[in-house]
Amino acid sequence: MKREIHPTAIVDPKAEIDEDVSIGPFCIIGEGVRIRKGTKLISNVIVEGNTEIGENCTIYPFTSIGLPPQDLKYRGEKTGVKIGDNNIIREYITIHRASVGGDGVTTIGDKNFLMAYVHIAHDCKIGNSVTMANVATLGGHVVVEDYAVIGGLVAVHQFTRIGAYAMVGGFSGVGQDIPPYTIASGARVRLFGLNTIGLKRHGFSDSTINELKKAYKILFREKRTVKDAIKKIQEDLPYTDKIRHLIEFIQKNKRGICR
Secondary structure, three states, X not given: OOOEEOOXXXXXXXXXXXXXXXXXXXXXXXXOOEEOOOOEEOOXXXXXXXXXXXXXXXXXXOOEEEEOOOOOOOOOOOOEEXXXXXXXXXXXXXEEOOXXXXXXXXXXXXXXXXXXXXXXXXXXXXXXXXXXXXXXXXXXXXXXXXXXXXXXXXXXXOXXXXXXOOEEOOOOEEOOEEOOOEEEEOOOOEEEEEOHHHHHHOOOOHHHHHHHHHHHHHHHHOOOOHHHHHHHHHHHOOOOHHHHHHHHHHHOOOOXXXX
């Protein structure tokens, strides 16, 4: 299909716009932006800086991508945003380019669903098939792994991680890492067990869920140190990919693990 750019849109001549891209009314596309085939900007979207948007994304009105970070250390360094394929980015979302102190890129993977008013700050790393509900807010350098679900009005502190397949309930304040496969909620977020329904929906077998339940009990229900709990899990449970990922996630924490 032919590229479509509305007459009221402003597109810098140095921007790279593939064929089959649709840019609607009143969009502004800056120098250095790259937009891949099949992506649609509905209207009133601003994209600036060293920003790449992948294939078949849909970006809704009044969203801004690639503007400077809200970081007092930032002095105009050449940083960027990289967004993968098949993402839905709804109204009034802000995705900021990276600041200093990271790898220079704010990254969003594939097949994510970002609802209205979501904020993704500088240097965040979002995986694939992540769902963020309305007004979910990520501070700088946050990592969200694949298939995580973040509820509405959730605030996530800088440098915090949310593990794969985890679910964070609405109105929560996240100040420590949320382990993979778990469900967490609260003004000062705490764990409430495994995200069992979510795991079943994603095809986890009963045996895998039972193994994760046993690992969760050892880690968070028994009165053990983290080091001792990990040792017991390694001795008592099959060292599957899911158990390994859970252990490695906990071992790599820097802000502490939500309990």
